[in-house]
Amino acid sequence: MADLWRTISERHGELLSALGQHIEISLIALMIAVVIAIPLAVWVQTHHKTAAVLLQVTGVLQTIPSLALLGLLIPFVGIGTLPAIIALVVYALLPIFQNTYIGLRDIDPSYEEAADAFGMSRLRKLFKVELPIALPVILSGVRTAMVMIIGTATLAALIGAGGLGTFILLGIDRNDAALTLMGALAAALLAIVFSWLLNVMQKVSWKVSVGVVAVAVLGMVGSQVYTYATAPKETITIAGKLGSEPDILINMYKELIQKADPDVGVTLKSNFGQTSFLYNALRTDKIGIYPEFSGTVLASLTKPSAAQQQQVTAGKDNYPLAKKLLAKQGLSYLKPMAYNNTYALVVKASFAKRYDLHTISDLGKIAPSIRAGFDLEFIDRQDGYKGIQSKYGLQFKVDSMDASLRYQALDRGQINLTDGYTTDAQLRQYHLVALQDDKGLFPIYRGAPLMRTAFAEKHPQLVAALNKLAGQITEKQMQTMNYAVSVKNEKAATVAHRYLVQHGLLKEVR
Template structure:
């Protein structure tokens, strides 16, 4: 229900803004054909921009979250509303307008009493088209942390769970049908009744959405996580230990928030308060590492350097890491690897022309990913396709690819009987998970830091693989898996 109200709040807000922009513009330009044609062409061009590209272009200017999603949806809604309003007004029989003028009607009175009522069916048709388009496109808002039903779609893809994907897709389609039918129903009523009904709907949805975002008695701390079961488990652990240690705060979780760059941007702009990060990712993607330090270090040195550079460059603090490492790995089907005699990454070179790879886009673009494999191993695979994390496992299971990137704690390694190849030239740096937060937040919340430090040195690699397996394969809830681990390790008491 929370996702539905988030979806509706974004969609209907975008629709309202688009109406307030497009309808007055169409009215002003209804008698100026040349300018109107230019505007129509411009809005048509805007609608051809792929939604993902548009969101990516907006992020540097307005950050992530609801704002860029709202702007993108408004842009997509402008064309059908403007076009239909303009056509509806420009195609009114000139004799009717002449008759209105003969009765002495002013320009405004003629517009309100004659032109808009006659054009209303076309205007409403454009609004209905825009609404269906917005509700469908709003599922992409989940990619940049704006929530909504797209969260279920992303989660379903990531966990290879079609039921979750269907929940998001079907609910989104049903919302589009329900509100399209509602607009059609109100179209047959008087404009006063329609306006009152729409006002009640907007206020009701807005009120519920605002209530969901508001905590009256306690301070709210927002924790976000990357896509996947492991970040989901970790943020639930963070939530439990914080709330068990400090009764004056409540924790809001934003699971499946997006990729590393989105989370880091959200943390810098104070849209979130903390998220689990990895020491190797900090050095490879988030900070500028001095040339003298640009080498593989021990896990301890990697953490110390990452924390030091985060403090110097961003006034952020990476707390003491957990025990396990979730480093990058290169995986193959056990049967294929044994058939070709491949046990380490350097063995791939002898077969590089015949092997097909399915890598995540992030891995392809990283120096500690495929770029590094090309430089350090002299490896150039015959075919490299980019794909979402969960899809690469489906691809190797179906035989569509032979080699994929993985994380060393992925449950799918066990589930699909894959083998990870030895990194015999030590390309991949240490990756230990740890909470990342702003320096000012850490100073203002010592009890939160104290609570999170209870996780330091906990969770070995086998435990993380098992927890991921429970979520991805056994379909247990991340919150339940996190809670059971904390109780078993006596980090919290059963009653918490």
């Protein structure tokens, strides 16, 4: 509890900002869902077959996994707030539509007859009789949708929309329970508060309710107009994958860019998730830059020919081929850094000592007793578990798990083998050993900024600034920086700035 209060005290400014983002996304999604679902439910009161179809459709939409839906939306609408709102609206439609339809359908026929007897028009009867009677049931559906939206909106952080999910993802990634708990508790309290407010609105007149909603809408619109009016002439969005290392790198990119051109605004989108999210966002011009590794380029983002694959074997520089293949896609891959952040199979040092494990081949003698925990990307890659099976002839009992959880599972003894990267701070934190890749499966992973060629040609001064990182940062230096962020809980921006200053890439401002 002491850690939680300390974290809240240290990050109260960030918490308020994330809370504002979460409220904004949730309210916009709820209002759009209400505007769509309630009129639709009113219309289908006289079209029962259509109502049955729509109930089925909204029900099916709600079964789509939220992460999959966000991934599907990125190529069409990019990253940030828009895809998050669309996904939340999709999930909110069913409870609002269903409750409105049921609430109107179950009105006592005698009320309908009385309204007809008074000569009320269809519209007047709707607003004077039907909606007021059905209102409790409708608002029950709205409350259900609101709670669902606030909970699901935590995933918006995965696509750069911010919100309270940022702290949850950060806490999981850095094994910081206080950060995770802060984000989760804030989201839960927010859901309770909004549920209470909706209950209060049910008891007051509809005019007061409409007034409150109007004020909220005007406040959000005003905030967006102010943000747009005060924004720099050009804003570059730099995104990074999950983890401390991408977070450090994008903060370095930001400082170097702002030094080269102080008039350019830079927005950082950290903890973005899977490679495909970033790649699709870059190609659709939704982000400007993100750090990528040459091994990932060849394994996931391009399709080298058989001859090209033979030219680049594990242990040899694959950056030139990665750069060439990306250029064919209209993408520019800048000069790489020094370190090689390649894959590794990792075990606890005590486990390695007990079974005399030094290489991946050594695992063959204990393969039946291995229980591995790999992330989904590693399981599905040819330079991952598929390659382990084909090149080493090894088969393990494998559990799939999120990349941020695998080291904790290894430390707790829930698994005894996992995948990792050679610069991971957890190797030092948990006293782990990276087994030697004695058959040369894992290719070199050299990191460099990736951007569209059109963007690079438009900003030659920014390209020159980012190329200052070429040949910089050793594996030991990167692991030390990751340790500072993941274990010592230093801010990625602080660690990035310190490195740039210490290595003469940035002058300290006095």
